[in-house]
């Protein structure tokens with residue numbers, strides 16, 4: 198069943214998405230220009246996250262993975278990258294009508310905290326991956342040397 | 349005017365819709381006031397003092413970009429200013445490019461580093477401005493002409509830091525020049541920027557160590573002749589194991605018709621070695637009279653990323669070796685910047701090579717008039733000509749296990765205008781080839797993000813950002829057509845795209861074009877082929893074997 202906050206997000210989807218997109222582009226030290234392939238990829242994945250909220254946790258996980266992959270190589274600190282879902286909370290609170298019950302906000306917060314933790318795991322996996330890429334690249338460079346050593 | 353330069357109406361539209369320096373969206377003051385910050389992942393290790401000494405470059409010392417004091421030599425400001433004056437006189441392009449930019453902004457969003465980082469200092473126009481602002485301050489006439497543009501500034505250590513950062517976030521790919529109405533080539537400004545930095549010892553070990561190795565032993569890794577031979581012979585054994593065919597490369601053989609030179613990455617690194625196997629199989633297949641030199645054992649030229657003089661010196665060994673061995677002409681392997689040097693600079697740097705003959709294919713009789721003066725032919729042209737004349741026996745089904753796309757390397761596509769030949773060869777050796785989107789290929793190709801000597805591991809974060817536009821285009825064909833193989837004709841691509849793919853598009857592997865040629869070649873006396881060069885099963889051929897069992 199739809200949670201109240203998801204219903205609210207979907208009802209205000211264009212506005213929520215646009216504001217979320219803007220706030221994420223503002224993570225970049227010089228604010229990412231919205232026409233770049235990177236900004237487009239980010240916008241796509243943010244939209245996918247919104248759409249996936251009431252789908253399977255697997256689907257949400259996939260989208261969280263995709264956004265973390267992008268965020269993990271950027272020129273801003275992890276704390277900023279991980280504020281992604283806090284931004285979404287602030288945006289919804291700003292645009293939602295006042296009479297939403299506290300219980301729904303609590304539920305929203307809990308879910309967003311959960312997603313943040315998930316994103317953190319994925320962010321770390323991608324940072325690890327970058328180190329792994331370095332190791333693999335050095336190995337490829339010395340491919341013939343190590344082959345001779347093993348022979 | 350360049351083909352892709354915008355028309356006046358388009359420029360007007362671009363100008364109105366996009367942020368630009370001229371409109372004050374990125375005011376100079378604010379732009380240059382943002383301090384540069386070196387932190388892990390955004391700088392390359394500086395050159396070791398012994399290496400700097402070895403090649404006679406300036407100011408050998410231990411230092412790091414994260415240090416407050418970069419230990420610049422006494423009087424460094426004068427060195428830079430004199431260096432700039434000297435280059436303005438010697439290189440007309442440099443002076444012209446500094447003078448004629450109208451800051452229309454057409455180049456602004458064309459650079460992969462801007463597109464991948466969002467950093468306005470990575471807009472080509474801003475990159476050039478890093479030098480132009482100093483030029484304006486120090487060359488009064490220029491200032492007079494450029495009056496009305498703000499931003500003349502003094503040369504300070506901060507400026508040098510900024511140059512170091514942003515001239516290493518330019519891969520000299522020239523994509524911006526394709527869109528500039530004046531054809532301004534920011535790559536040339538970067539080259540000058542790097543030359544000036546070398547005058548005061550601001551450098552990058554990943555570039556200077558290969559230069560020093562190449563200077564001493566003839567190749568980037570410093571592989572000595574016996575090891576170089578061993579590597580190639582060991583690849584020849586692999587070919588024999590795989591196909592049952594014996595290939596017999598010769599080394600330093602005087603009187604051979606052709607001297608073959610390829611980037612040394614093809615001789616020591618994975619996946620380049622599979623491309624090397626492809627070349628050797630091809631030469632065996634057509635019975636080419638060629639030899640490989642253990643001295644001119646490097647097609648690449650990292651000297652090109654330091655200074656004109658060093659590029660010239662490292663390039664000269666090709667001609668010296670060709671002369672010593674008495675060959676007729678040179679055949680060159682799959683490489684990017686090697687061809688930029690050969691195509692655009694070799695002839696005036698070290699030519700004319702009158703002791704060589706105009707290249708003629710011994711198989712087809714085709715005269716390579718385009719190489720009349722350098723006497724060096726690109727292997728892809730050579731192979732395309734062989735296929736065109738029906739000289740190769742090919743079975744493209746042997747690459748049916750690969751669904752390919754093609755990455756135009758900047759130096760081949762934009763640097764020498766070779767666009768059709770690789771596609772022609774690829775289409776003849778495989779059955780599934782899908783192009784990436786139009787604005788990311790051919791003249792408009794996006795750089796791998798690691799060219800011009802920044803393909804070092806400590807720079808991985810920047811490389812993954814700069815390579816994002818390319819990776820994103822690959823993602824497009826991966827999702828749309830299930831593409832799983834990225835074919836290239838450049839050794840730096842083969843070295844660096846695997847990491848880029850692995851991060852952004854896991855499941856996409858990187859291949860050299862001649863590796864696929866090697867897979868498809870039906871060799872005389874071969875065993876039944878069931879595996880490709882990497883010992884991966886070929887689709888449809890395994891079954892046949894099982895059926896026979």
Ligand code: SF4
Nearest residue numbers: 449451452453455528
């Ligand atoms: S370099 Fe060319 S395209 Fe770029 S701002 Fe200058 S004139 Fe315009």
Ligand code: SF4
Nearest residue numbers: 459518519521522524
């Ligand atoms: S040459 Fe390439 S990397 Fe350099 S500024 Fe132009 S587009 Fe960017």
